[in-house]
Ligand SMILES: Nc1ncnc2c1ncn2[C@@H]1O[C@H](COP(=O)(O)OP(=O)(O)OP(=O)(O)O)[C@@H](O)[C@H]1O
């Protein structure tokens with residue numbers, strides 16, 4: 001059963017992502033949600049989700065660091081990471097690339113786009 | 125202004141000399157580092173354009189030597205694509221900036237002017253710093269100005285960040301709520317009953333919220349675009365592109381808008397335009413802006429667009445039969461936030477950032493944008509883009 005992890009410290013965005021992806025639950029996808037980078041990394045190691053929607057700016061452990069940790073751990077490096085960023089600036093894109101993110105979605109994003117992208121990644 | 129161009133490639137030296145002279149610079153060239161240093165010892169230069177990769181003494185070594193002679197000389201490195209690490213090393217050694225090959229003339233001009241200006245300011249400050257006590261205050265004021273400028277940029281980008289996050293929620297929730305509502309009460313259920321009407325109203329309200337927020341997002345995008353372009357922090361993607369494709373694509377997204385307004389929309393684009401080196405996304409931004417203006421300010425008649433090659437330029441024209449612009453305002457409309465018309469009786473349709481952004485983009489491509497128009501008789505916007513045959517990769 002495919003698993004999707006949603007990581008954002010802003011409850012509004014968390015719920016928005018959840019609602020965007022909710023209809024996948026009917027098709028057997030499990031949604032897991034957390035609000036910080038540290039617990040995200042724990043969950044990724046434990047659950048090995050197929051896709052992670054990862055916010056960049058979070059207290060304690062930011063998205064870049066989580067991404068880095070995932071991509072440098074062979075046990076979980078296959079996990080597909082979608083960075084959610086509000087910054088479309090060069091430096092941040094480069095930082096994200098360096099951290100090994102698979103793709104980006106910039107805020108404001110469109111819920112349909114999130115759903116489409118997810119279906120493509122999961123091959124559904 | 126006297127510029128020293130150092131490059132082992134004769135073609136590059138030739139092209140840079142031509143273009144720089146056209147812009148009123150004096151140019152001296154050197155084929156290698158040694159010759160450059162020799163020239164440098166005998167002639168005062170205002171700036172140096174220095175190739176990074178040269179046989180014998182390379183750019184880095186030459187840079188070190190040049191700065192031994194004159195630690196304040198602005199040096200701009202010309203690097204091959206993918207040479208970022210070496211370019212960064214050059215900057216650490218005091219180079220002002222770097223431009224990638226094939227060198228884009230417009231980018232070089234902007235960088236050169238900025239470098240020379242900065243060097244002049246620094247020199248002035250040095251002189252002042254020695255001359256009197258007063259200058260301490262000046263220096264402080266300058267420092268303060270620099271900090272303020274930095275603060276402005278930081279402020280703008282953090283504000284935009286703070287605005288975009290709640291906007292994400294507003295757009296997203298409006299969208300999702302409308303979809304959920306439609307799922308619950310499908311349109312096939314009919315909208316005639318009392319409840320049906322309410323459902324329809326709520327759906328429409330939610331669409332309005334989403335649309336208006338999208339507009340706000342667009343505005344934020346424009347402000348960010350403009351400040352980034354002014355600060356020179358935009359990420360440009362230079363690639364060979366077919367201009368007719370860019371124009372036709374932009375036109376395709378607008379044909380419905382013109383149709384809805386009952387305007388004729390006529391294409392006179394020549395099929396065999398030369399390939400051009402440019403940023404596809406940004407050029408299509410220019411076309412879309414010009415189309416959107418034509419649509420916004422034309423009530424009846426037609427909008428015609430054409431593109432053709434004239435010598436070494438591609439000339440694009442967009443003509444409308446709209447309300448036109450009086451001669452005294454032809455330059456004004458390219459300024460930020462300038463809208464014309466009676467602002468008391470007529471609600472502005474945009475914010476007035478469209479044309480200034482167009483002018484910056486076209487300028488970065490080494491081109492020009494201008495308007496010919498008479499009040500009440502329609503307007504023609506002309507974009508001229510150089511093909512820069514010799515600069516092609
Ligand atoms: N084709 C046109 N016909 C008549 N007036 C025009 C035309 N194009 C531009 N203008 C005038 O120039 C002004 C500035 O245009 P510009 O595109 O910069 O801003 P805008 O369209 O008002 O806002 P936005 O930032 O949304 O593009 C417009 O407000 C309008 O008054």
Ligand SMILES: [Mg+2]
Nearest residue numbers: 417474478479
């Ligand atoms: Mg406009």
